[in-house]
Amino acid sequence: MRLSRHHVAWALLALAAIALVAYAETWLSGYERTVIGFAGIYAILAVSLSFSNGLTGLFSLGHPAFMMVGGYTAAILTFPVNRKGFMLPALPEWLATLELTLLPATLAGALAAGLVAVVVGFPVLRLRGHYLAVATIGLIIVLGVVINNANDLTRGALGLNGIPRLTTLWVILGWLAVTLLVCWRLKHSSVGRSLMALRENELAAACLGVNRARSRLIAFSLSACFAGVGGALWAHLLTNLTPGSFGLALAFMLVVMVVIGGSGSLVGAILAAMAIMVLREVLRPVEQAVSAYGLVQIVTAILLIGTLLLRPQGFFGSSEPRFLRPGLPTSSLKGRETPTDGTARP
């Protein structure tokens, strides 16, 4: 394989990310590392949401629900056995004596989230896109209520405290790379093409042999798996879980990231996630200083509405930045730019 411009660009980006994480892990304080960790988790969530919402044209708000599933599953699996007995008395015997490390627990969380997505998506994805949004909000509420009331399994509204802090920035960076790689490869494969065809014209795509329900279910549940990963990492970064943290406000933040970055643009989602996190950290002290609570949300809501009115396709549309995409061979490039939709590959 010939080394071309986009390979170099990716390598440089990867090196920069590794350098940043190495720097943060060595010299920054616990608080600063947590903030950076959250930015990384948000990036994982935004990339996967951009993949499922942007490419299919559907609108799921279910990420917080899948994070709850992934987070609680993983946290119960890694929870120290000696405290499980009295904190979570309703666990069955085999779970109460099980204490896993982070990786298998995260995978289990992702799997559980994906399963929930299949169960919910199966009826809902057959319908027109609108229903999905409300059904997924419904899912957030249903799961929140169930977790709040299942005291002996999840400690309910008290929150599950004392989860071991196993998530390091290296783990988050690794999962971000996996998420980006999987979504990128799928986006530029036949699966991605079918999804985009469905988005552009459902009937025409179906006539060309795209299985509507199946393609959407794949995208939706894959995205939910990564939300489960995000939830698991979140749980082991913050060391506590409450159903209240996974509400509509979180879903809204993720939607803002996806829309601003450009629905369907994976790199756009990462950049937007970073930008929003910086904005939040900058605004939060202001909010507290003048006790103007709600300021962060107001600014993000205005950003969202402004983007939709002035540049509805977001920053990158559904394509990726040019320098990261393989271009056409230089000999054929002259006078023949790639189409503006930007998703074309030679």
Place this chain on the structure above:
Amino acid sequence: MSDAYILQQLINGLVLGSLYALIAVGFTMIYGIVRLINFAHGDILMVGAFSAFAILSVFGFPLWSAIVAVLTLGAILAMMIDLVAFRPQRAAPQVNGFITSLGVSILIQNLAILLLSGQPRPFNLPGWMRGNVHVPGVRVTVLDVTIVLITLAILIALMLFVQRTRLGAAMRATAENPLAASLMGIRINRAIATAFGVGGALAAVAGVFWAGRAGQIEPLMGFVPGLKAFVAAVIGGVGSLPGAVLGGFLLGFAEVLFVGLLPPAYGAYRDAFVFGLLILVLLVLPNGLLGRPAEERA
């Protein structure tokens, strides 16, 4: 479980169903005409409740003036939202309108938190509204009776408006096919603004009733009623006015009976029940009870 207990539950269901119907009608009108699920609909309910609070408790005006003012305010607010946020995006994909409405909703909620504080405030209607109507064995307040009667009156007036007036016909035509309607000389934007205005007015007045029953108001109070009204609209068939009314009453009864007839331990699962019902309805009856199957055009 005595007869009086069951009668009481049925009355509660009727009152709750009236409120859901009032909100769901606006939802379904807006969906029917612009294919937009308007998330900000529930927040108009909150604005209605807060304006009524200002008019009644702060300025001390009589109740009827508060109702008139709230109807007007709700209509104006909804039409303004349409004008600023949705009208510029008529040509954009439907999802964009939906995301916009989510943004508008978060914006209204947080502006209310910023300007009015997030603490709940007591909301009291005049004393005579809270008095009991004498029915043996059950407890019915004047407010409950008012809610049901006003809802029925409004819904009948609305049906007549949509079926019998020129503007109503214009709205139905726009819902049917906007392009053809505009070619027939119908001013589409006016028809759409009317749908928003009527829906907003109904949501705002529902907010006053909702607050009157709850006894308190807070900036996030519109979220859950708004979503449940959407569930009601889906049960009835989104886009169908009689469907929204039917769905509203069915959901009201179902919710009250779920809480009232099962052991109290299940009461906490009330909201979970409603949204579980939504997913079930979508699975079995995707077009709702009275909805038309969505046609596909190439």
